[in-house]
Amino acid sequence: MSLQLSINLAYIVSSVLFIFGLKMLSSPATARRGNMLSALGMAIAVIFTLLDQNIITYQWIIVGMVIGTVVGVAAARLIAMTAMPEMVALLNGSGGLASMLVGWAEYQRNIDPSAFTAGVIALTVLIGGVTFTGSVMAWAKLSGKMDGKPILFQGQQIVNALLLLAILVCGILFTLNPATSFLILMILIGLSLILGVMSVIPIGGADMPVVISLLNSYSGLAACAAGFVIENNLLIVAGALVGASGIILTNIMCKAMNRSLGNVLFSGFGSATGGGTAVEGEAKPISAEDAYLVLEAANSVVFVPGYGLAVAQAQHAVRELGELLEHNGAEVSYAIHPVAGRMPGHMNVLLAEANVPYDQLVEMDDINPIMETVDVCIVVGANDVVNPAAREDEASPLYGMPIINVDLARTVIVLKRSMRAGFAGVENPLFFKDNTRMLFGDAKASVQGLVREFKEG
Amino acid sequence: MRRIVIPTAILLTVITASPVLADPLAQEGGSEVSQTPIFLAFILALSIFLGFELISKVPATLHTPLMSGSNAISGISLIGALIAAGHGGDVLVIVLGTLAVATATINVVGGYLVTDRMLEMFKKKEE
Numbered sequence: 001m002s003l004q005l006s007i008n009l010a011y012i013v014s015s016v017l018f019i020f021g022l023k024m025l026s027s028p029a030t031a032r033r034g035n036m037l038s039a040l041g042m043a044i045a046v047i048f049t050l051l052d053q054n055i056i057t058y059q060w061i062i063v064g065m066v067i068g069t070v071v072g073v074a075a076a077r078l079i080a081m082t083a084m085p086e087m088v089a090l091l092n093g094s095g096g097l098a099s100m101l102v103g104w105a106e107y108q109r110n111i112d113p114s115a116f117t118a119g120v121i122a123l124t125v126l127i128g129g130v131t132f133t134g135s136v137m138a139w140a141k142l143s144g145k146m147d148g149k150p151i152l153f154q155g156q157q158i159v160n161a162l163l164l165l166a167i168l169v170c171g172i173l174f175t176l177n178p179a180t181s182f183l184i185l186m187i188l189i190g191l192s193l194i195l196g197v198m199s200v201i202p203i204g205g206a207d208m209p210v211v212i213s214l215l216n217s218y219s220g221l222a223a224c225a226a227g228f229v230i231e232n233n234l235l236i237v238a239g240a241l242v243g244a245s246g247i248i249l250t251n252i253m254c255k256a257m258n259r260s261l262g263n264v265l266f267s268g269f270g271s272a273t274g275g276g277t278a279v280e281g282e283a284k285p286i287s288a289e290d291a292y293l294v295l296e297a298a299n300s301v302v303f304v305p306g307y308g309l310a311v312a313q314a315q316h317a318v319r320e321l322g323e324l325l326e327h328n329g330a331e332v333s334y335a336i337h338p339v340a341g342r343m344p345g346h347m348n349v350l351l352a353e354a355n356v357p358y359d360q361l362v363e364m365d366d367i368n369p370i371m372e373t374v375d376v377c378i379v380v381g382a383n384d385v386v387n388p389a390a391r392e393d394e395a396s397p398l399y400g401m402p403i404i405n406v407d408l409a410r411t412v413i414v415l416k417r418s419m420r421a422g423f424a425g426v427e428n429p430l431f432f433k434d435n436t437r438m439l440f441g442d443a444k445a446s447v448q449g450l451v452r453e454f455k456e457g
Numbered sequence: 458m459r460r461i462v463i464p465t466a467i468l469l470t471v472i473t474a475s476p477v478l479a480d481p482l483a484q485e486g487g488s489e490v491s492q493t494p495i496f497l498a499f500i501l502a503l504s505i506f507l508g509f510e511l512i513s514k515v516p517a518t519l520h521t522p523l524m525s526g527s528n529a530i531s532g533i534s535l536i537g538a539l540i541a542a543g544h545g546g547d548v549l550v551i552v553l554g555t556l557a558v559a560t561a562t563i564n565v566v567g568g569y570l571v572t573d574r575m576l577e578m579f580k581k582k583e584e
Contacts, residue, residue: 012469012472012473015468015469015472016465016469018530019461019465019507019511021526022508022511022512022515022526022527023461023511023514025515025519025522025523025526026511026514026515026516027516028516028518028519028576028579028581029581031519031522031576031579032573032576032577032579034526035522035526035569035572035573035576036573038526038529038530038569039529039569039573042529042530042532042533042535042565042569045533045536046535046536046539049536049539049540050539050543052539052540054540054543054544055539055540055543055544055545056543056544056545057543057545058543060542060543060551060554060555060558061539061542061543061555061558063555063559064538064542064554064555064556064557064558064559064562065558065559065562067559067562068558068559068560068561068562068563068564068565068566069562069566071559071563071567072562072563072564072565072566072567072568072570073566073567073570075563075567075571076566076567076568076570076571076574077570077574079571081575084521084525084571084575087525087567087571088521088524088525088528091525091528091529091563091564091567091568091571092528094532094560094561094563094564094567095528095531095532095534095560095561095564097556097557097560098532098534098535098538098557098560098561098564099531099534101538101541101553101554101556101557101560102534102537102538102541102554102557102561104553105537105538105541105550105553105554105557106537106541108547108549108550108553109541109544109546109547109550116494212524213524216524216527216528216531219528219531219564220527220530220531222531222534223531223532223533223534224501226534226537227497227537228494228497229537230536230537230540231493231497232536232537233472233475233497233500234533234536235533235534235536235537236497236500236501236504237468237472237500237504238530238531238533239504239531239533239534240501240504240505240507240508241504241507241508241511241512241527241530242508242527242528242530242531243505243508244504244505244507244508244509244511244512245508245511245512245523245524245527246524246527248509248512248513249512249520249523249524252517252520336517336518338517343520343521343524344517344520344521344523344524345517345518345519345520345521345522345523345524346521348517348518348519348520348521349521349522349575349578352575352578352579352580353578355578355580357580357581357582358518358579358580358581359581359582360582361518363517
């Protein structure tokens with residue numbers, strides 16, 4: 001059996017391991033083993049590639065791998081669970097950058113490729129470049145290095161259209177005559193990097209779950225395009241799996257906000273303040289003591305976490321309160337909206353970190369039908385995803401978005417810093433409903449206050 | 458399960474039959490019009506289909522680990538990077554290759570480890 005053939009057979013084993021690794025992610029019970037299986041597939045692919053005859057020297061490979069491993073291990077160990085969206089954004093970016101560099105390096109190895117290869121090189125640097133800078137911008141917005149508000153300016157659409165046109169022209173010129181087009185490839189790379197920045201800056205902080213999912217998909221597609229460049233089946237299979245995954249998540253996020261992908265990417269949602277019918281009435285504050293009395297009498301309690309939970313790092317305190325309520329005889333669950341937080345599944349990870357068992361985490365569609373039987377809903381740092389205007393007020397920008405119907409519970413306790421509007425900048429009539437009580441203050445401090453009441457009471 | 462196994466089997470058959478695998482030297486020559494792009498596109502179409510089947514089964518609870526885990530898989534471009542960094546010729550190719558190896562390794566190592574760290578935390582209720 002030739003060496004090349006055994007390498008290719010190893011790639012087939014890797015693809016199967018990737019496929020079954022993803023398959024095992026369909027249940028939390030098998031997910032961890034699935035991830036290990038997938039990592040094993042990657043290890044096999046890397047080890048067999050190192051046997052390739054085209055590899056003559058190993059010193060630079062070792063340098064690159066050592067740097068990558070040190071950075072990767074440190075980042076994976078040190079990152080706080082609340083900062084997971086930033087981490088995933090940066091990982092997307094490094095994947096995109098790697099694919100872009102592979103495409104470019106392949107051109108330098110053979111500067112007169114076939115038209116097909118030249119075309120896919122152009123595609124690889126384009127997708128890779130957009131993924132790289134787009135992810136860096138997403139990271140800057142998520143980590144607060146940059147204002148989360150959409151950045152809009154006059155003539156933005158025209159600038160972007162010209163940018164796309166220039167990219168298209170460069171791509172065609174490069175494909176037609178790659179041998180003399182080094183400069184055009186450089187321009188193409190530059191324009192792709194600019195496009196990545198331009199496409200993320202008009203998107204607001206609350207729409208980040210969509211952006212991260214989309215960039216996730218791009219990082220897969222970039223690897224896929226690189227697979228066409230080096231004519232490697234494994235890159236195509238793996239890249240396509242990731243691309244499909246990102247697209248599915250993007251679609252779920254858009255549906256959960258009742259908006260089209262186009263609307264998320266181009267509308268600058270959240271730049272305007274206000275919107276919707278002004279709300280009449282007065283919010284009714286509640287003290288920790290009174291909230292304790294309400295909770296003490298409750299038979300069923302549902303927590304509804306949002307991004308505020310992550311900001312206040314309140315997940316451990318919430319779990320403690322949840323356990324006390326269970327000891328008190330109440331049924332406790334956690335209802336999670338698909339776009340709560342800054343990335344898909346963000347809240348689930350935080351609650352899992354605080355040791356909340358995953359069978360207590362409930363999806364929106366499962367909790368809403370039984371909401372009327374719930375005694376108390378505690379909203380921790382969520383706003384737009386529980387805004388009843390989405391159901392009732394046709395003038396509201398949120399109208400039509402599926403929400404968790406906390407206002408239908410017998411009592412709602414909202415933990416909130418102040419009466420400020422949510423990220424979408426929309427008034428929330430929930431705060432003025434008869435069955436709503438506002439517990440003002442930092443979410444973590446408020447929950448800890450309730451925990452204290454329980455321990456003393 | 459059948460919905461996963463059947464497309465996987467078809468995919469593997471196509472990969473095995475593809476010219477890239479069957480005749481690795483054919484791609485080096487490239488004198489005639491190559492069939493390789495067609496096969497690669499075929500593999501792409503099947504993989505996308507399979508990807509949709511697989512991912513639509515992942516519950517919302519696991520969406521964050523799904524993202525970081527699939528992200529690690531996209532670090533597969535490491536394979537192309539290894540060949541560029543180790544080919545032992547042009548300096549620019551080696552520089553680009555080494556950078557690509559480093560970034561792809563960050564993607565792979567960081568992605569798998571952080572996914573493992575998250576999945577470790579998902580526990581059932583102890584009775």
